Amino acid sequence: MSEERAEHRQADAPPQAAAGSAPERAQALGASAAPERAQPASEPEAAPGASPADALRERVVEVLRTVYDPEIPVDIYELGLVYEVEVREGGRVYIRMTLTSPMCPVAESLPPEVEAKVRAIEGVGDVELDLVWDPPWQPSMMSEAARLELGM
Numbered sequence: 001m002s003e004e005r006a007e008h009r010q011a012d013a014p015p016q017a018a019a020g021s022a023p024e025r026a027q028a029l030g031a032s033a034a035p036e037r038a039q040p041a042s043e044p045e046a047a048p049g050a051s052p053a054d055a056l057r058e059r060v061v062e063v064l065r066t067v068y069d070p071e072i073p074v075d076i077y078e079l080g081l082v083y084e085v086e087v088r089e090g091g092r093v094y095i096r097m098t099l100t101s102p103m104c105p106v107a108e109s110l111p112p113e114v115e116a117k118v119r120a121i122e123g124v125g126d127v128e129l130d131l132v133w134d135p136p137w138q139p140s141m142m143s144e145a146a147r148l149e150l151g152m
Contacts, residue, residue: 053087056123060085060093063117069099069106074149076114080141083132091125093118098137 050058064077064085076082076097084096095114099107115127139152 052123056091056093056121057085057087059121059123060087060095060118063121064095064114067110067114067117069104069110071105072100072150074142074146076110078143078146078149079137080143080146081137083135091123092128093124093126094128094130096130096132098132098135100137102133 061077064082065075067076068074069076069079069081072079079100081099082095082097084094086094088094095118097111097114099110104110111129111131115129118124119127139147142150142152
């Protein structure tokens, strides 16, 4: 494993209060917004003969789909919290993601969980997780499956 350490960077953003239960929180986050997606949540499976980087990226996405915000019964990938996954030279994985709010109760625990789970994937040399607040997360970033799961 390389000696590089993952970097956690948090941009300053004004705090936003979160509602209690998942439906209340989704409603407080503007769940009635028109469904527009910043990034598709469904990733195609790596094609036969895909490059090792593409195959590793698909394994990373599979693992990201096992990480949940405990207050929302949808994984972080389908919620649209993951903006970018890039596999770089030497199996280094770069993830750019956000949270539903800077005041999210799991702001301190979720990024390290993501980093640890991705780091445990065979072939991953290092993980750089960039926690960003711009663009701010919006319910329109959720996949159709996530909206259905939350009853939207």
